[in-house]
Ligand SMILES: Nc1ncnc2c1ncn2[C@@H]1O[C@H](COP(=O)(O)OP(=O)(O)OP(=O)(O)O)[C@@H](O)[C@H]1O
Ligand SMILES: Nc1ncnc2c1ncn2[C@@H]1O[C@H](COP(=O)(O)OP(=O)(O)OP(=O)(O)O)[C@@H](O)[C@H]1O
Ligand code: SF4
Ligand code: SF4
Ligand SMILES: [Mg+2]
């Protein structure tokens with residue numbers, strides 16, 4: 001098995017105290033903004049996102065296509081293009097501010113402390129290199145292993161991600177593998193140096209459901225064995241429902257709801273989160289059940305609408321929603337944040353026009369807690 | 376009620392009057408060097424007028440090949456496809472072209488299936504141009520009303536090109552194009568697999584509406600059983616080129632009899648954190664269709680496999696009215712009964 005970086009590694013310039021033991025979260029992202037200058041105008045892809053991830057836990061990031069999930073993931077990693085990008089905010093990983101680091105310092109961390117599994121395994125793997133080489137490269141770079149040791153470790157890693165006959169497969173090229181196997185190889189590469197955080201950007205989108213379940217189970221198992229933290233990015237709430245400890249829901253570049261997984265499902269406050277849940281076909285529903293599709297599309301991120309960005313598609317939108325932007329705040333439990341003027345309470349909207357049935361249902365008031373972040 | 380026993384032990388297909396499509400002992404093989412890819416192996420099913428038949432199974436099990444054989448884009452190696460009593464493989468090219476206006480197909484990747492250089496209204500008008508239907512004005516009217524039917528604004532969208540649209544909008548455009556020739560039968564090959572969940576829901580609802588509005592019969596192919604079940608009246612489950620179970624959608628969900636169907640159900644991500652325990656992901660990969668396992672093709676991954684499973688191929692047989700399964704030890708109430716008498720059909 002692969003050990004942690006041992007004392008033999010004298011190259012390491014940065015010290016990484018094991019914050020797993022302390023109360024400090026492993027990752028702290030504060031007020032992150034990322035925009036792109038384009039011919040049409042400035043795209044505000046990530047617009048003031050804050051989140052934390054504790055060591056060994058899983059954070060799910062969920063949102064529709066174009067909501068800014070990948071840009072957020074790349075902004076956290078420090079993997080953004082240099083040109084035409086405007087960024088601000090901080091990312092602290094194990095106490096270090098990644099946003100203040102030089103590229104060569106970041107390169108030292110990528111793979112070793114913090115690694116990423118990309119949305120599309122075919123383009124992320126190098127098509128003309130044998131998969132074994134692609135795994136050993138980072139082992140030799142970060143862990144200072146000699147060739148023989150690295151080769152043996154690569155075989156072990158492929159075995160641990162469930163690839164049969166790994167001794168032969170290390171010599172294969174990516175095109176010789178199925179989509180599911182390629183994603184396993186990506187996981188093996190991401191795991192190679194035993195990082196403390198894995199960023200998985202839609203690791204199973206495009207794979208079929210059986211392979212998806214296998215890959216996610218594998219990731220969960222390795223995470224428990226190695227006490228890794230995982231950020232799991234997906235458009236499908238079903239994927240994170242039983243795998244994430246906490247979920248962040250994104251809409252149009254912003255966090256609109258954030259809560260421990262069970263709380264998010266049991267006490268959904270934001271109409272958008274509810275709408276995402278209801279758009280998924282459930283096996284238990286009779287065939288022919290009409291899906292609660294969200295009408296329309298996410299807004300243009302160059303000229304986002306005034307007020308709540310979800311208002312044009314929200315079934316409960318009021319004048320207030322179209323006028324002013326709801327801040328991210330808490331109510332009741334301090335770890336449940338949401339950005340909505342008329343949150344759902346016990347499944348019923350607190351919006352005035354929706355309150356005919358709501359008042360009959362009784363307790364639907366909500367005491368606003370402190371504002372966590374103003375828009 | 377019409378029985379669905381076409382595939383049992385080689386008996387003659389019992390096509391009832393309302394059968395639109397009858398697939399009998401369909402085999403499709405591909406040559407790969409000196410070997411043969413057994414993509415579809417002896418598959419039989421019928422589709423009744425006005426129903427949606429779902430076809431589900433994991434990547435590589437032969438769903439698309441079956442779909443392509445239905446429209447004869449992929450000529451079958453053997454077996455037949457009958458559309459309203461006509462054997463499609465016996466038709467001349469001209470006759471086949473005519474039938475094809477009645478059978479249309481839509482594909483998984485909406486963006487690449489549309490010509491990027493053409494304007495949306497020309498793409499949608501294509502079938503009318505090919506079939507030389509209507510005057511210029513009539514064509515333009517038809518394009519407008521069809522775009523409206525699929526939820527695309529003809530005024531703002533008609534002159535734009537596919538790249539300017541999202542995946543969901545491109546899928547709407549390709550659905551509009553498929554409906555232009557006035558088909559009776561629509562074959563949808565993974566029409567929502569590339570879309571995100573909210574757009575997926577929009578397209579599934581749209582297909583249900585269009586089906587009612589244009590009295591369509593549908594074959595709906597996908598790998599996600601929850602999606603397939605939502606739109607289908609009956610579901611056929613495929614595994615490695617074989618049909619392993621066929622039943623009414625709700626019946627299949629309530630009493631899945633094939634261990635593979637059970638595994639497929641377990642792999643669906645349910646948006647409910649309380650459902651944790653239900654997880655039992657299928658282990659291993661789909662075996663190679665170059666050299667399928669002997670006996671039951673699922674035996675290499677089946678938790679209930681017994682020696683008989685390697686020796687004899689389980690034939691599709693009826694376990695309840697309208698519910699067929701190909702397994703020596705079908706599940707009853709969620710459990711395999713390996714002590715049961717083996718498949719009487721063997
Ligand atoms: N390099 C770039 N230049 C300009 N705009 C960009 C760039 N990268 C991303 N964007 C825009 O930023 C927004 C967010 O994109 P992002 O890829 O993060 O979405 P996503 O949530 O990951 O979506 P998906 O589910 O489709 O992967 C989109 O509107 C996208 O067009
Ligand atoms: N033209 C071809 N030549 C050789 N083999 C082929 C050809 N087309 C398909 N196959 C093989 O036939 C089998 C069935 O493929 P098919 O595309 O029908 O599967 P599928 O169920 O549609 O899978 P997916 O979900 O990935 O679309 C696969 O093993 C595939 O590799
Ligand atoms: S603030 Fe208003 S428009 Fe926005 S989600 Fe809440 S109710 Fe809907
Ligand atoms: S025939 Fe045997 S191996 Fe095949 S599904 Fe049934 S029990 Fe499993
Ligand atoms: Mg993305």
Ligand SMILES: [Mg+2]
Nearest residue numbers: 438439440565
């Ligand atoms: Mg296919």
